[in-house]
Amino acid sequence: xxxxxxxxxxxxxxxxxxxxxxxxxxxxxxxxxxxxxxxxxxxxxxxxxxxxxxxxxxxxxxxxxxxxxxxxxxxxxxxxxxxxxxxxxxxxxxxxxxxxxxxxxxxxxxxxxxxxxxxxxxxxxxxxxxxxxxxxxxxxxxxxxxxxxxxxxxxxxxxxxxxxxxxxxxxxxxxxxxxxxxxxxxxxxxxxxxxxxxxxxxxxxxxxxxxxxxxxxxxxxxxxxxxxxxxxxxxxxxxxxxxxxxxxxxxxxxxxxxxxxxxxxxxxxxxxxxxxxxxxxxxxxxxxxxxxxxxxxxxxxxxxxxxxxxxxxxxxxxxxxxxxxxxxxxxxxxxxxxxxxxxxxxxxxxxxxxxxxxxxxxxxxxxxxxxxxxxxxxxxxxxxxxxxxxxxxxxxxxxxxxxxxxxxxxxxxxxxxxxxxxxxxxxxxxxxxxxxxxxxxxxxxxxxxxxxxxxxx
Ligand code: UGA
Numbered sequence: 001x002x003x004x005x006x007x008x009x010x011x012x013x014x015x016x017x018x019x020x021x022x023x024x025x026x027x028x029x030x031x032x033x034x035x036x037x038x039x040x041x042x043x044x045x046x047x048x049x050x051x052x053x054x055x056x057x058x059x060x061x062x063x064x065x066x067x068x069x070x071x072x073x074x075x076x077x078x079x080x081x082x083x084x085x086x087x088x089x090x091x092x093x094x095x096x097x098x099x100x101x102x103x104x105x106x107x108x109x110x111x112x113x114x115x116x117x118x119x120x121x122x123x124x125x126x127x128x129x130x131x132x133x134x135x136x137x138x139x140x141x142x143x144x145x146x147x148x149x150x151x152x153x154x155x156x157x158x159x160x161x162x163x164x165x166x167x168x169x170x171x172x173x174x175x176x177x178x179x180x181x182x183x184x185x186x187x188x189x190x191x192x193x194x195x196x197x198x199x200x201x202x203x204x205x206x207x208x209x210x211x212x213x214x215x216x217x218x219x220x221x222x223x224x225x226x227x228x229x230x231x232x233x234x235x236x237x238x239x240x241x242x243x244x245x246x247x248x249x250x251x252x253x254x255x256x257x258x259x260x261x262x263x264x265x266x267x268x269x270x271x272x273x274x275x276x277x278x279x280x281x282x283x284x285x286x287x288x289x290x291x292x293x294x295x296x297x298x299x300x301x302x303x304x305x306x307x308x309x310x311x312x313x314x315x316x317x318x319x320x321x322x323x324x325x326x327x328x329x330x331x332x333x334x335x336x337x338x339x340x341x342x343x344x345x346x347x348x349x350x351x352x353x354x355x356x357x358x359x360x361x362x363x364x365x366x367x368x369x370x371x372x373x374x375x376x377x378x379x380x381x382x383x384x385x386x387x388x389x390x391x392x393x394x395x396x397x398x399x400x401x402x403x404x405x406x407x408x409x410x411x412x413x414x415x416x417x418x419x420x421x422x423x424x425x426x427x428x429x430x431x432x433x434x435x436x437x438x439x440x441x442x443x444x445x446x447x448x449x450x451x452x453x454x455x456x457x
Contacts, residue, residue: 001024001078001079001181001184001185002024002025002026002027002076002077002078002079003016003019003024003025003026003027003077003078003079003080003081003185004026004027004028004029004073004074004076004077004079004080004081005019005026005027005028005029005073005080005081005083006029006030006070006073006074006080006081006082006083006084006102007029007030007082007083007084007085007098007102007120008028008029008030008032008035008036008039008045008066008083009030009046009083009084009085010046010048010154010156010159010278010344011083011119011120011152011154012028012030012081012083012084012119013028013039013044013045013046013048013051013055014048014051014154014159014160014163015081015083015119015152015154015163016028016064016081016083017051017054017055017058017064017160018054018160018163018164019185020054020058020063020064021054021057021058021063021164021194021195021197022164022188022189022194023063023188023194024063024185025063026058026063026064026065027064027065027066027067027072027073027076027077028064028065028066028067028073029066029067029068029069029070029072029073029074030066030068031068031070032068033068036066036067036068039055039066040066042056042059046343046344047342047343047370048156048157048159048160048342049157049158049159049160049161049341050160050161050197050198051159051160053197054160054197057195057197070102070105071105071109074105074106074109074110074114075109075110075111077114078112078113078114078115078181079114079115079117079181079182079185080106080114080115080116080117081117081119081150082099082102082103082116082117082118082119082120082130083119083120084098084099084101084102084120085098085120086098086099086120086121086122086286087282088282088285088286091289092285092286092288092289093123093285093286093289093290094121094122094123094282094286096122096123096126096129098120099118099120099122099126099130100129100130100133103116103130103133103134103137104133104137106134106138106145107133107134107135107136107137107138107141107143107145108137108138108141110138110141110143110145111141111143112143113143113144113145113146114143114144114145114146115145115146115147115148115178115181115182116130116134116145116146116147116148117147117148117149117150117182118130118147118148118149118150118151118220119150119151119152121151121152121223121224121227121279121283121286122149122220123220123224123286123289123290124217124220124221124224124290125217125220126220127147127148127149127172127216127217127219127220128216128217130147131145131147134147146174146175146177146178147174147178147216148171148172148173148174148178148182148216148219149170149171149172149173149216149219149220150169150170150171150172150182150219151170151219151220151222151223152223153166153167153168153170153223153226156277156338156339156341156342156344157339157340157341157342158341160197160198161198164189164194164196164197164198164203165189165203165204165206166189166206166210167210168210168211168212169186169189169190169206169210169211169212170212170214170219170222170223171211171212171213171214171219172213172214172215172216172217172218172219172220173213173214173215173216174215174216179213183211186211189203189206190205190206190208190211191205192204192205192206223283224283224286224287224290225287227279227280227283227284227287228283228284228287228301228304230268230275230280231275231280231281231283231284231301231304231305231308232300232301232304233268233269234268234269234270234274234275234280234304234308235274235275235303235304235305235307235308236269236304237251237255237268237269237270237271238271238272238274238307238308238311238446239307240254240255240258240271240447241271241446241447242314242447243447244447244448245446245447249447250447250448250449251271251429251446251447251448252429252447252448254447255269255270255271270403270428270429271429271446271447272311272403272427272428272429272446273311273312273315273349273350273353273401273427273428273446274307274308274309274311274312274349275308275349276338276339276346276347276348276349276350276352277338277339277344277346277347277348278338278344278346278347281305281308281347282347284301284304284305285305287301288301288302288305311349312349312352312353312356315353315425315427316353316356316357318425318444319331319357319397319399319425322397322423322425322442322444323396323397323423326357326360326361326362327360327361327362328361328362328363329362329363329396329397330363330364330365330394330395330396330420331357331362331363331364331365331395331396331397331398331399332364332365332366332367332391332392332395332397332398332399332419333350333354333364333365333366333367333391333398333399333401334366334367334368334388334391334398334399334400334401334402334404334407335350335367335368335400335401335402335403335404335407335428336348336350336351336354336366336368336371336372336374336375336401336402337350337368337370337371337402337404338350338351338402339402339403340402340403340404340405341370341404342370342371343370343371343373343374344371344374345371345374345375345378348371348401348402349401349427350401350402350427351375351378353399353401353427354366354375354379354382354401355379358379358381358382364382364383365382365383365384365385365390365391365392365393365395366382366383366384366385366391367384367385367386367387367388367390367391368402368404369386369404369406371402372384372386388407388410388415389410389411389414389415389418392415392418392419393418393419394418394419394420395418395419395420395421396419396420396421396423397421397423397424397425398415398419398423398424398425399424399425399427400424400425400426400427400428400430400431401427401428402428403428403430407430407431408430408431412431412435412436412439412441413439416439416440416441421442422439422440422441422442423441423442423443424436424441424442424443424444425444425445426443426444426445426446427445427446429445429446429447429448431443431445433445433448433449433450433451434449436451437451
């Protein structure tokens with residue numbers, strides 16, 4: 001089976017590369033010519049761990065090709081994955097125009113039977129609309145189409161690992177042949193039988209029960225429901241953290257013990273400046289709109305969104321409380337990406353904090369292991385350094401805005417000596433308050449003891 005992947009963003013590129021890595025013949029298309037030129041020149045338009053290795057191997061074995069012609073990819077593929085963006089509209093709903101455009105190209109270019117698979121995150125019933133568009137625009141050519149949904153659960157930073165070693169594969173189908181084809185596509189992953197670019201010693205099999213077959217509507221809903229639940233969990237942990245501050249408890253201790261209950265689980269209970277990125281915030285908004293249109297009161301989710309927005313206000317209040325006037329003060333920033341192990345700054349809480357402080361006239365010096373270039377194009381006026389020690393030199397305060405693990409391993413004694421005032425505001429609860437106190441830092445984080453000499457907001 002030949003596979004076409006339409007859209008070479010995070011989802012499309014990782015999906016295309018991994019499907020090629022497990023043995024399929026894949027053609028990836030994107031109408032953005034600069035992206036395709038980069039890919040054909042052996043460069044990657046994004047940073048994602050292991051992706052370079054996976055694409056290099058696939059290209060060397062002739063399993064993957066890239067084209068700027070969506071029509072060419074459509075003609076070549078038996079199974080076509082739609083991986084184009086679904087950005088937020090002004091009202092919070094998802095903009096599905098790119099999905100419709102692809103459906104129209106598929107309808108007009110297809111001359112052989114096609115399995116059309118939505119992988120982009122879409123509201124429930126988009127599959128039905130795609131089916132209708134294929135029927136309406138493909139009538140003249142007589143090609144047959146089947147539609148399926150196969151939501152992705154990739155996390156940026158661990159996307160290759162997540163695709164090759166998933167915790168579940170969800171396929172929403174309406175007929176047995178679509179299910180058969182999707183099983184065939186994912187069989188190497190189910191069997192753990194492919195040359196794994198990450199684990200040289202091979203991969204475990206995926207339990208049969210983790211290949212979940214549902215209706216198309218349910219598959220679409222599973223994706224939005226998963227991301228929204230993760231957002232709820234983070235906002236819940238952030239409220240617990242507020243409570244810990246007021247009542248002198250420690251959020252790390254509380255969430256650690258709470259997360260040990262297998263019904264709750266330890267992940268996504270980390271308090272801090274809140275969730276960002278191109279998925280959780282927009283998916284929560286889209287899910288709220290969807291529920292409203294369906295007449296279901298999902299105000300619980302609105303509350304999670306409101307709590308998340310308040311995190312930034314709360315952090316800025318802390319900066320003011322510690323530094324008073326920020327205008328003209330040199331402040332160091334560690335972390336720009338919306339989370340660790342990615343260069344993605346879309347809806348990054350760090351970018352929001354930086355924007356606010358720049359608006360107040362702060363002099364910022366920022367560092368990030370991957371996201372400096374992307375941030376520079378947004379804020380060219382900030383001084384940047386790849387070296388965290390340069391970033392903190394002479395600073396009156398240091399903000400930690402992304403949870404890069406390497407920041408934990410920095411020589412904090414040296415940093416203390418380099419700063420004009422040893423003040424750290426840790427927006428990600430990355431460092432140990434007791435150790436920071438021992439080193440002589442004035443240290444603030446969320447829901448944990450502070451070593452404050454000033455009063456916290
Ligand atoms: C998210 C989901 O986790 C994936 O399963 C999903 O496939 C993906 O969206 C998508 O829809 O494509 P991602 O956007 O890569 O993945 O990021 P997450 O790992 O979910 O983190 C989101 C934000 O929450 C980050 O800003 C992170 O720093 C923050 N976060 C995460 C917390 O503040 N606390 C936590 O405990 C966990």
